[in-house]
Amino acid sequence: MKKEIQKWMDSKKPEAISFLQKMVRSNSEQGKEKEVQMLIADKLQDIGLEVDVWHPDDEAFFRHPYFCATRTDFSNSPNVAGILKGSGGGRSIVLNGHVDVVPPGDLSQWENDPYSGEIKDGKLYGRGATDMKGGNLCLLLAIQCLKDLNVPLKGDVIFHSVMEEESGGAGTLAAILRGYTADAAIIPEPTNMKIFPSQQGSMWFRINVYGRSAHGGTRYEGVSALEKAMIVVKELQDLEKARNERITDPLYQNIPIPVPINLGKISGGEWPSSVPDHIVIEGRIGVAPCESLEDVKGELEDRMASLNDQWLKEHPPAVEWFGAQWLPGSIDQDHDLMKLLSNRFTEICQCEPVIEASPWGTDGGLLTSVGHTPSIVFGPGVTSVAHYPDEHIELDKIFQAAEIITLTIMDWCGGIETETKEDLLVKKDT
Amino acid sequence: MKKEIQKWMDSKKPEAISFLQKMVRSNSEQGKEKEVQMLIADKLQDIGLEVDVWHPDDEAFFRHPYFCATRTDFSNSPNVAGILKGSGGGRSIVLNGHVDVVPPGDLSQWENDPYSGEIKDGKLYGRGATDMKGGNLCLLLAIQCLKDLNVPLKGDVIFHSVMEEESGGAGTLAAILRGYTADAAIIPEPTNMKIFPSQQGSMWFRINVYGRSAHGGTRYEGVSALEKAMIVVKELQDLEKARNERITDPLYQNIPIPVPINLGKISGGEWPSSVPDHIVIEGRIGVAPCESLEDVKGELEDRMASLNDQWLKEHPPAVEWFGAQWLPGSIDQDHDLMKLLSNRFTEICQCEPVIEASPWGTDGGLLTSVGHTPSIVFGPGVTSVAHYPDEHIELDKIFQAAEIITLTIMDWCGGIETETKEDLLVKKDT
Numbered sequence: 001m002k003k004e005i006q007k008w009m010d011s012k013k014p015e016a017i018s019f020l021q022k023m024v025r026s027n028s029e030q031g032k033e034k035e036v037q038m039l040i041a042d043k044l045q046d047i048g049l050e051v052d053v054w055h056p057d058d059e060a061f062f063r064h065p066y067f068c069a070t071r072t073d074f075s076n077s078p079n080v081a082g083i084l085k086g087s088g089g090g091r092s093i094v095l096n097g098h099v100d101v102v103p104p105g106d107l108s109q110w111e112n113d114p115y116s117g118e119i120k121d122g123k124l125y126g127r128g129a130t131d132m133k134g135g136n137l138c139l140l141l142a143i144q145c146l147k148d149l150n151v152p153l154k155g156d157v158i159f160h161s162v163m164e165e166e167s168g169g170a171g172t173l174a175a176i177l178r179g180y181t182a183d184a185a186i187i188p189e190p191t192n193m194k195i196f197p198s199q200q201g202s203m204w205f206r207i208n209v210y211g212r213s214a215h216g217g218t219r220y221e222g223v224s225a226l227e228k229a230m231i232v233v234k235e236l237q238d239l240e241k242a243r244n245e246r247i248t249d250p251l252y253q254n255i256p257i258p259v260p261i262n263l264g265k266i267s268g269g270e271w272p273s274s275v276p277d278h279i280v281i282e283g284r285i286g287v288a289p290c291e292s293l294e295d296v297k298g299e300l301e302d303r304m305a306s307l308n309d310q311w312l313k314e315h316p317p318a319v320e321w322f323g324a325q326w327l328p329g330s331i332d333q334d335h336d337l338m339k340l341l342s343n344r345f346t347e348i349c350q351c352e353p354v355i356e357a358s359p360w361g362t363d364g365g366l367l368t369s370v371g372h373t374p375s376i377v378f379g380p381g382v383t384s385v386a387h388y389p390d391e392h393i394e395l396d397k398i399f400q401a402a403e404i405i406t407l408t409i410m411d412w413c414g415g416i417e418t419e420t421k422e423d424l425l426v427k428k429d430t
Numbered sequence: 431m432k433k434e435i436q437k438w439m440d441s442k443k444p445e446a447i448s449f450l451q452k453m454v455r456s457n458s459e460q461g462k463e464k465e466v467q468m469l470i471a472d473k474l475q476d477i478g479l480e481v482d483v484w485h486p487d488d489e490a491f492f493r494h495p496y497f498c499a500t501r502t503d504f505s506n507s508p509n510v511a512g513i514l515k516g517s518g519g520g521r522s523i524v525l526n527g528h529v530d531v532v533p534p535g536d537l538s539q540w541e542n543d544p545y546s547g548e549i550k551d552g553k554l555y556g557r558g559a560t561d562m563k564g565g566n567l568c569l570l571l572a573i574q575c576l577k578d579l580n581v582p583l584k585g586d587v588i589f590h591s592v593m594e595e596e597s598g599g600a601g602t603l604a605a606i607l608r609g610y611t612a613d614a615a616i617i618p619e620p621t622n623m624k625i626f627p628s629q630q631g632s633m634w635f636r637i638n639v640y641g642r643s644a645h646g647g648t649r650y651e652g653v654s655a656l657e658k659a660m661i662v663v664k665e666l667q668d669l670e671k672a673r674n675e676r677i678t679d680p681l682y683q684n685i686p687i688p689v690p691i692n693l694g695k696i697s698g699g700e701w702p703s704s705v706p707d708h709i710v711i712e713g714r715i716g717v718a719p720c721e722s723l724e725d726v727k728g729e730l731e732d733r734m735a736s737l738n739d740q741w742l743k744e745h746p747p748a749v750e751w752f753g754a755q756w757l758p759g760s761i762d763q764d765h766d767l768m769k770l771l772s773n774r775f776t777e778i779c780q781c782e783p784v785i786e787a788s789p790w791g792t793d794g795g796l797l798t799s800v801g802h803t804p805s806i807v808f809g810p811g812v813t814s815v816a817h818y819p820d821e822h823i824e825l826d827k828i829f830q831a832a833e834i835i836t837l838t839i840m841d842w843c844g845g846i847e848t849e850t851k852e853d854l855l856v857k858k859d860t
Binding site: 105200202204205213215216217218219220221224226227229230233256257260262263264265266267268269270271272273274275276279282283284286323324358359360361383384386387388 | 535630632634635643645646647648649650651654656657659660663686687690692693694695696697698699700701702703704705706709712713714716753754788789790791813814816817818
């Protein structure tokens with residue numbers, strides 16, 4: 001079966017690359033996902049799946065505690081699901097990929113148009129190529145391969161093509177609430193082919209630091225919110241240190257800062273000649289799988305309420321939690337799906353996979369906590385260029401990952417027990 | 431003569447207050463000075479002066495090294511000058527007042543409309559009341575009084591009503607270039623009735639601090655421009671300390687920070703989840719009268735080029751000098767005009783004046799350095815509410831200052847030598 005799959009993959013390469021170019025060339029920033037979603041819905045139809053295209057707009061969705069979006073109008077942003085029904089009595093799997101992309105940023109830093117889809121030296125360029133349309137292509141190839149080759153599957157394969165991952169997961173949440181959950185999930189976010197059984201959560205915060213105005217020439221009559229903001233920054237650095245000292249899981253041993261606190265944006269003060277009386281710091285705090293979002297909020301808020309500065313004790317910074325948040329998630333490192341995926345990885349790549357904790361949030365948290373669908377994040381994209389100029393993906397890795405995922409689904413949904421896999425490995429070694 | 435002047439002032443109070451209300455009610459933010467200037471030009475005409483109203487627009491003006499404005503179109507912003515000719519052979523004086531005001535800022539912090547001109551408990555409220563239309567009223571009262579009472583003046587009295595003081599002095603520069611200079615000047619900026627023989631200069635700077643982008647979840651792969659900005663801030667605090675340790679003039683002994691460096695505005699970073707790669711700090715550095723603007727620029731730039739941090743040594747912050755600048759100025763504390771003003775102050779207020787260095791820039795620097803017109807800054811306004819909500823001025827102080835200024839002009843332009851004044855004082859003591 002493996003040989004068949006490899007042959008099939010090879011034959012589909014040109015067509016698949018062409019489809020990926022189409023997907024990348026479609027600008028699917030927030031609010032513009034419709035075009036690429038229809039492309040994918042059509043493809044799923046062609047493959048022969050049951051396809052569901054819908055615009056989430058019901059109260060249960062909007063009122064959900066983990067509904068996290070800056071909008072309620074998704075009329076131009078459909079969600080798509082495709083189902084390959086199994087024969088019954090087996091383990092189901094969700095294959096989840098988001099189609100939304102972040103904005104290109106500073107255009108002058110891109111060598112070509114951010115939606116070029118250009119191929120050079122075996123790499124395909126464009127915003128979304130790595131994060132994560134290349135990964136989505138793996139899923140589409142896997143499903144199409146399994147369908148075309150009539151691979152026997154007992155459990156259902158449920159494909160999610162979602163919007164809003166970059167802004168907090170409303171697309172995946174909608175899919176979960178519509179019933180598209182399973183026994184486990186694979187999400188091919190750009191992991192550089194590492195396997196992440198553990199996915200960091202994160203939350204965005206905004207800290208308002210207050211001072212007192214004065215004319216710059218008599219600045220000693222005021223209290224500089226900028227000077228006070230520096231005390232806040234130091235406290236957050238200290239908090240980050242303390243939080244990370246608590247992480248002992250060997251999964252994190254090669255990660256310099258497992259759960260970072262990033263200060264991404266600062267602004268305040270209105271006039272060079274005035275003492276600033278209000279500084280705003282926006283950032284993102286990582287959440288470890290063992291933590292709840294509420295606990296982490298409490299920890300940061302406590303620190304802001306007890307700063308070692310008289311003015312700040314009397315005028316404590318105000319903390320807001322806003323925008324995007326990602327629940328942490330994790331799957332047991334001994335989970336069957338982990339074993340199957342790792343084994344197939346080793347088989348195809350001829351080396352052991354790197355198992356690590358993800359440094360960023362994904363919809364895996366929602367799938368795990370709300371969908372009760374433990375998730376593994378594994379994909380061919382290049383982590384370091386996601387969200388950056390000249391984003392690209394290596395085409396070879398896409399096909400390698402597609403093979404691994406196809407075989408893993410075959411194992412998981414096909415009902416192959418891990419004992420049998422170990423037998424296979426023993427056979428391979430001799 | 432003093433009694434005549436007092437009587438005249440008393441009789442003019444209601445009319446004068448009403449005129450001040452009119453001036454304050456006219457919104458004269460940058461670009462909107464025309465209405466109030468025409469009000470003043472008409473008043474000067476009524477008083478019987480030679481009046482000059484013009485819109486500066488010649489090359490010599492625009493190309494002047496101290497031309498400092500964000501615009502070259504002054505077609506809606508006239509400058510006004512009024513001359514009371516002396517009989518000849520005496521000392522001339524410039525009376526300089528700006529009509530432009532800063533924006534009101536956060537309207538919710540004003541109890542009434544910022545241009546209300548309302549009077550309550552002896553105070554007149556509104557943007558510009560204290561900075562500095564109340565002071566301008568003193569000058570108009572002084573001139574009108576001297577004219578009405580036919581006080582003998584040998585030297586010319588030259589009244590400047592200028593725009594653009596708040597943005598770097600283009601109005602006063604235009605007046606100087608048009609020839610309206612004199613042997614000395616009085617500028618009634620809001621000094622709380624203190625006498626400032628020394629006026630601080632200042633310059634606006636912008637410092638660009640660079641880092642390296644990365645995803646917030648892997649922030650250790652980047653270099654946070656915000657963390658680097660904190661090093662820059664500390665260096666500027668250190669520079670301020672060093673610069674102020676050099677100030678030994680007893681004129682500054684009651685001033686906590688004679689030449690402050692104020693950091694007024696900070697901004698940078700685009701996204702809570704990204705490591706910021708560019709932070710911009712804008713601020714204002716004070717310049718002592720003994721310093722040149724070029725020396726001060728050099729000192730700050732040197733500090734930015736030699737920060738004690740490896741990344742910043744290799745990627746030094748970029749310094750820009752922009753926007754408004756004020757030359758420092760000073761008049762000898764023994765200058766005749768200083769003596770005359772101080773004596774008249776003591777006489778009218780029955781106590782010694784406080785002599786100090788000004789904590790902020792004024793057009794006195796331009797008058798001193800470019801106009802060769804040494805200047806004293808002295809006025810009835812309340813320094814602490816200039817540029818702030820609920821700006822106001824005490825009416826009593828306006829009339830007190832008007833008396834003092836009238837008598838001082840009489841002494842200076844009338845040809846009374848300081849010896850005679852000391853005789854008068856000896857007489858008073860006995």
